[in-house]
Amino acid sequence: MLAPLRPDHRELLAARETGRSLPAPFYVSPEWFQHDVDEVFSKQWLFVAAEAEIPEPGDFVTVNFGTQSVIVIRADDNTVRAHHNVCRHRGARLITEPRGATGTIVCTYHSWTYDADGHLTYADAQDSGFDRKCFTLRSVHVRTIAGLVFICLADEAPTDIDEVAEIVEPYLAPHNLAQAKVAKQTDIVENGNWKLTMENNRECYHCNGHPELLNVFFPIWGYSSTDTVPDRLAPVFNRYRISTAELTEVWDRYGLPHRNIFQLDTRPTGFHIEREAMDLAGESFTLDGSLACAKLLTDDLPERKLGRVSMHLQPNMWLHITSDHGLLFSVIPIAPDKTLVRTTWLVHRDAVEGVDYDLNRLTNVWEITNQQDADFVALAHQGISSPAYLPGPYGPSEVLVEAFVNWYITTLRTNMGVAAAEPG
Ligand code: 3BY
Ligand code: FES
Numbered sequence: 027m028l029a030p031l032r033p034d035h036r037e038l039l040a041a042r043e044t045g046r047s048l049p050a051p052f053y054v055s056p057e058w059f060q061h062d063v064d065e066v067f068s069k070q071w072l073f074v075a076a077e078a079e080i081p082e083p084g085d086f087v088t089v090n091f092g093t094q095s096v097i098v099i100r101a102d103d104n105t106v107r108a109h110h111n112v113c114r115h116r117g118a119r120l121i122t123e124p125r126g127a128t129g130t131i132v133c134t135y136h137s138w139t140y141d142a143d144g145h146l147t148y149a150d151a152q153d154s155g156f157d158r159k160c161f162t163l164r165s166v167h168v169r170t171i172a173g174l175v176f177i178c179l180a181d182e183a184p185t186d187i188d189e190v191a192e193i194v195e196p197y198l199a200p201h202n203l204a205q206a207k208v209a210k211q212t213d214i215v216e217n218g219n220w221k222l223t224m225e226n227n228r229e230c231y232h233c234n235g236h237p238e239l240l241n242v243f244f245p246i247w248g249y250s251s252t253d254t255v256p257d258r259l260a261p262v263f264n265r266y267r268i269s270t271a272e273l274t275e276v277w278d279r280y281g282l283p284h285r286n287i288f289q290l291d292t293r294p295t296g297f298h299i300e301r302e303a304m305d306l307a308g309e310s311f312t313l314d315g316s317l318a319c320a321k322l323l324t325d326d327l328p329e330r331k332l333g334r335v336s337m338h339l340q341p342n343m344w345l346h347i348t349s350d351h352g353l354l355f356s357v358i359p360i361a362p363d364k365t366l367v368r369t370t371w372l373v374h375r376d377a378v379e380g381v382d383y384d385l386n387r388l389t390n391v392w393e394i395t396n397q398q399d400a401d402f403v404a405l406a407h408q409g410i411s412s413p414a415y416l417p418g419p420y421g422p423s424e425v426l427v428e429a430f431v432n433w434y435i436t437t438l439r440t441n442m443g444v445a446a447a448e449p450g
């Protein structure tokens with residue numbers, strides 16, 4: 027049974043003013059948290075894993091949020107399947123480990139046994155009329171896009187995922203993430219609401235707080251190449267324009283799409299994808315911008331300097347890909363003030379640690395950046411928890427934050443049947 031929408035919350039949702047951060051209850055109230063779990067995380071497509079995490083049949087990861095748990099497993103035919111992690115006998119959770127490899131899924135309670143497709147293959151001591159076919163695991167929608175695994179828990183998943191895949195696949199597929207291997211994965215629990223984690227990701231207004239990342243990341247969000255930029259950004263913007271012109275030739279030579287596509291708040295599965303130059307050596311997310319992994323992700327794309335492909339997808343992911351590695355981020359809400367941020371570094375399957383890459387050099391800049399971001403998110407959550415908090419205005423460099431918040435409000439209004447209040 028879903029939590030009912032309190033009248034004051036219905037009013038807040040109807041009346042939300044655009045152009046400003048959200049009123050406090052959206053971030054701190056346990057009821058809103060439950061609405062987010064029920065109406066956003068249980069209904070949208072969620073990024074939950076890289077295919078590289080489950081390369082062989084039988085490899086699985088489990089994804090938990092709220093009271094839900096899902097098994098994402100590679101089947102014998104090499105496709106990825108997702109099932110509710112709930113036994114069809116008397117409901118026990120089947121797999122408690124976060125990841126692993128298994129020939130069959132065996133319930134530890136009474137040993138009902140399922141294959142990777144979810145079929146019940148064994149149930150001891152049943153009547154002669156017992157039909158195993160009636161007790162297949164309840165499946166969850168699953169979709170892979172260029173090596174990224176998405177699930178949707180709704181009975182009817184948003185259908186625009188096919189259009190999104192068609193647009194983003196040509197950007198992502200040349201980087202071979204489906205054939206990559208995981209070099210490292212980290213989990214950070216941020217002390218803030220999941221929306222603050224997403225909002226923080228969607229702007230570089232705070233990027234002076236990321237001196238290491240800023241060596242290579244042009245903080246140009248919200249400006250187009252013809253805009254007049256603030257004085258402090260002028261030198262960096264100049265370098266950005268020159269590198270972009272150089273890289274555009276390279277991208278065109280290899281047929282790599284690079285148009286900036288911004289559909290973050292105009293569709294159910296909102297997304298943004300872009301190909302951008304990077305500063306200094308322009309090759310990778312290292313302190314000097316030079317490669318972190320000598321073996322590039324794609325054998326037939328031998329350019330070290332490709333800049334980055336970046337994608338942002340509502341509600342819970344973003345990624346960056348350079349010529350030598352992929353960096354994937356997924357966000358899972360744990361509590362109103364606790365959010366899991368999972369970061370996965372992917373390199374070429376044959377890249378050898380200590381030979382082709384040094385793990386510390388590969389992960390250093392983003393491990394530092396993630397910690398800085400976690401600190402910002404905690405500060406934001408603390409401030410918003412005070413009765414003194416009032417929603418504040420978004421500036422020009424916060425367009426992606428605004429798009430996230432607008433998408434979130436539209437999604438909630440649609441899913442909860444709440445109309446926007448008449449202005450005035
Ligand atoms: O990863 C990102 O896309 C954002 C932008 C700058 C900082 N950051 C965490
Ligand atoms: Fe799973 Fe009984 S609850 S076998």
